Amino acid sequence: MTRIRCTVLIALLVTSLGAAPAQADPLTDFYSAPVPDIATRADGEVVRSIRVGPPLGDGLGLDIDRILYRTTNTQGHPTAVSGYTMTPTAPWPGPGPRPVIAYAPGTSGMADRCAGSAVLGTVGSSPAVLPLLLAGYAVAATDYVGLGTPGGHTYLERVDAAHALLDVARVGAADSGAPVVLFGYSEGGHAAGAAAELASSYAPELDVRGSYVGAPPADPTLNIDNLDNTPLAPALLYAVGGLINAHPEHAEQLRSQLNSNGQALLDQSQNWCSTDIAANRLLRSTDLTSDGRPLTTRLAQEPAASLMRANTVGYGIPSAPVLLSQSVSDDTVPIQQSRTLRDRWTAAGFTDLTYIEYPIPRVPVPGVNHAPGGLIAYGDVMPWIAGLLAR
CATH class of the missing domain: 3.40.50.1820 (Alpha/Beta hydrolase fold, catalytic domain)
Structure with a gap:
């Protein structure tokens, strides 16, 4: 019942x-x-x-x-x-x-x-x-x-x-x-x-x-590689966007980790809900970063590294x-x-x-x-x- x-x-x-x-x-x-x-x-x-x-x-x-x-x-x-x-x-x-x-x-x-x-x-x-x-x-x-x-x-x-x-x-x-x-x-x-x-x-x-x-x-550092190159990868854009929204003083440095296509998608992701088709597409971070290296590598650099550690529970x-x-x-x-x-x-x-x-x-x-x-x-x-x- x-x-x-x-x-x-x-x-x-x-x-x-x-x-x-x-x-x-x-x-x-x-x-x-x-x-x-x-x-x-x-x-x-x-x-x-x-x-x-x-x-x-x-x-x-x-x-x-x-x-x-x-x-x-x-x-x-x-x-x-x-x-x-x-x-x-x-x-x-x-x-x-x-x-x-x-x-x-x-x-x-x-x-x-x-x-x-x-x-x-x-x-x-x-x-x-x-x-x-x-x-x-x-x-x-x-x-x-x-x-x-x-x-x-x-x-x-x-x-x-x-x-x-x-x-x-x-x-x-x-x-x-x-x-x-x-x-x-x-x-x-x-x-x-x-x-x-x-x-x-x-x-x-x-x-x-x-x-x-x-x-x-x-x-957050343990949740990058498993999403990359999958239909769940748009969540990585949420993570980068979240850092920028919380720390606008680092926005330029964080955005520079991405190429023009990556930055465009980052901006678009601010208007996505997880049920949207756009939010469930397969993405490879190597296609989005400024130097073709995986996002996990780019986010290991400062200021992202310190910000992500500060966001770690435990x-x-x-x-x-x-x-x-x-x-x-x-x-x-x-x-x-x-x-x-x-x-x-x-x-x-x-x-x-x-x-x-x-x-x-x-x-x-x-x-x-x-x-x-x-x-x-x-x-x-x-x-x-x-x-x-x-x-």
Whole structure:
């Protein structure tokens, strides 16, 4: 019965929310209108919200709001970030305040129209949180810096992702003192891992019980060669674009790593969603770099090398339990990512780590081996979260 209900909810969210285009005038203003007093707001403070009314929220037993909230970016500047909250209308049956799942979505692209709050229900957004909602938890999700809002998306920027996730957790918990669990897969796994490391210093007032970190591209340098010369290679353009968006002072040096064709594609990729045909083409980085060397070689040079190391998760220590899991057959984020992250954390003395590898058979179609690891993980993640909240 629960499986049937979940399927129906997914269909309703995808159909109905997807039918409300992000480009409608009220939503354009919501995302793009300036927030003149952003500097005076506190991190995690909501500066703008729009309630998603019937038939969605009321009809599904959820209170749903698109939100704009403040965070502090990697440059130390106050920044408005979009996201959404979903809260079941049924009373929380457990003791204490309703727990909050701070949700970091997987890669959806670089264009504002890809943001989870803009379409709420596309792959990587609402369907992934439905098991959490069915368990009675509130969900507070981030779109990440620059995805939905003005400015470029700072893809895989460690500090930006961690701060955006912790600040949306602040939105969800408000002043209730609710327990928080950080939750992310793929790009979201990178964000959840980064937030796990920074939670005690950036948001010490939050009651973070733990973090689910699924298939994280934790070390950007380990996620280049496996994508190169495949239909997944456009994600490499996202990575370069993310560095430029987060560090515009290095834009000229980073762009110079690419030839004119590579720079043109880099600019085009800023307007791609992962579901676009253009974002699923086979690319060889040797055709795009300025000297014909692979991108992995070019990004090993400065300033990219230092920037990518700074974006690596695993050099800090989480302050709460972590469940880290991945499929061994993942062809988008190689299993070596999780193994390396596990080894770095344990070498640093972190012991409250649950590590799981799923021996899912590999399918000979590029890209389809990534999502199954996230789906099968719910069987372990849900009871693990329940155990954290019972402490």
